[in-house]
Amino acid sequence: xxxxSSRASTKQKAGVLKxxxxxxxxxxxxxxxLDLYVAVxxxxxxxxxxxxxxxxxxxxxxxxxxxxxxxxxxxxxxxLFLFDEDVDNDNLVGSTAIELSTLCIHxxxxxxxVLDKEGEQTxxxxxxxxxxxxLPASPDKSDL
Numbered sequence: 001x002x003x004x005s006s007r008a009s010t011k012q013k014a015g016v017l018k019x020x021x022x023x024x025x026x027x028x029x030x031x032x033x034l035d036l037y038v039a040v041x042x043x044x045x046x047x048x049x050x051x052x053x054x055x056x057x058x059x060x061x062x063x064x065x066x067x068x069x070x071x072x073x074x075x076x077x078x079x080l081f082l083f084d085e086d087v088d089n090d091n092l093v094g095s096t097a098i099e100l101s102t103l104c105i106h107x108x109x110x111x112x113x114v115l116d117k118e119g120e121q122t123x124x125x126x127x128x129x130x131x132x133x134x135l136p137a138s139p140d141k142s143d144l
Contacts, residue, residue: 015133017069017078017104021049022126023062024082025112026093035085036061036093038125042100043076045069051085074101082115082123094122103129 021038037051052061069078078100082093094115103109109129114121 013070013072013134015071017071018130019067020128021063021065024125025060026057026123027121029057037083039081041079071100074104076100104131
């Protein structure tokens with residue numbers, strides 16, 4: 001399980017989204033080898049996959065990395081950014097923002113998410129998501 005840094009919050013969480021970043025695909029042919037990772041960001045947490053070196057359309061990345069994301073409000077967005085890691089500056093390959101409510105469903109999600117850059121589809125990531133809502137607090141017997 002990948003650690004995800006968290007910002008302190010006093011809000012009670014709605015649940016936990018178990019997000020698995022399975023693999024990726026690159027839309028264009030290129031002779032350039034890419035060192036790819038995905039950054040995941042919500043209003044309260046940030047994380048990233050391991051970097052996979054030497055990837056291309058013919059040799060796509062396979063992360064199979066799990067993130068446990070604390071969800072406080074399912075109307076918030078989760079952002080996915082695919083980067084090519086470089087020594088001096090990481091280059092954005094593609095990104096997207098998704099409302100958490102589309103992933104926080106009881107049946108789960110198994111889908112390819114399209115990423116774009118400047119309006120052009122550049123790549124996609126295959127994700128699986130499992131929603132585990134927080135159970136409401138049990139009423140105290142003295143309150144009955």
